[in-house]
Amino acid sequence: SQTIHQWPATLVQPVGSPLSLECTVEGTSNPNLYWYRQAAGRGLQLLFYSIGIDQISSEVPQNLSASRPQDRQFILSSKKLLLSDSGFYLCAGTGGRYTEAFFGQGTRLTVV
């Protein structure tokens, strides 16, 4: 079955510090990959998606960037965190165009 490993589970970072969140995929090759952010009590905001290595599309202009150096690795980064970057970050994947999404366990980021 398809699995996403996402780490760390929680992270507290000072304003202005860099960020790197990573997820890796098992159980499928050439997945479409996604980074979402979820504010408390709110829905999912799509940040980035990728259909292949080094192919990244940004949905929301912001302080974050994403990279996909390998087929099953997706990284979310920031050079300088803002307070507004706090939230719950979810990595997700799909195996094909009509198939379900599978999610990692999420990272709770608090910028202080």
Add this chain to the structure above:
Amino acid sequence: GDSVTQMEGPVTLSEEAFLTINCTYTATGYPSLFWYVQYPGEGLQLLLKATKADDKGSNKGFEATYRKETTSFHLEKGSVQVSDSAVYFCALKGGSYIPTFGRGTSLIVHP
């Protein structure tokens, strides 16, 4: 573009009550439809799915039927438990690379 609309929450029920969470969608073509569940502090988990009209998805006592004529995929359960308390997301995936999610409905079940 594609969209999913689900009822606002929270939905508050007593244990053993009947649950309905409404979901309607707009999409081109014939998407697959899904319900996901999210427990506090966790990622989303697939609860059930349906891939064509009149299909019924079911899992753990939850059911939803793909109604093409009303563009709906309502989630139902005959008798909820306290452990069903979570946020439920309706979603669709069609020919686009990007799945479309509703805003989520919080379910609170009291003993």
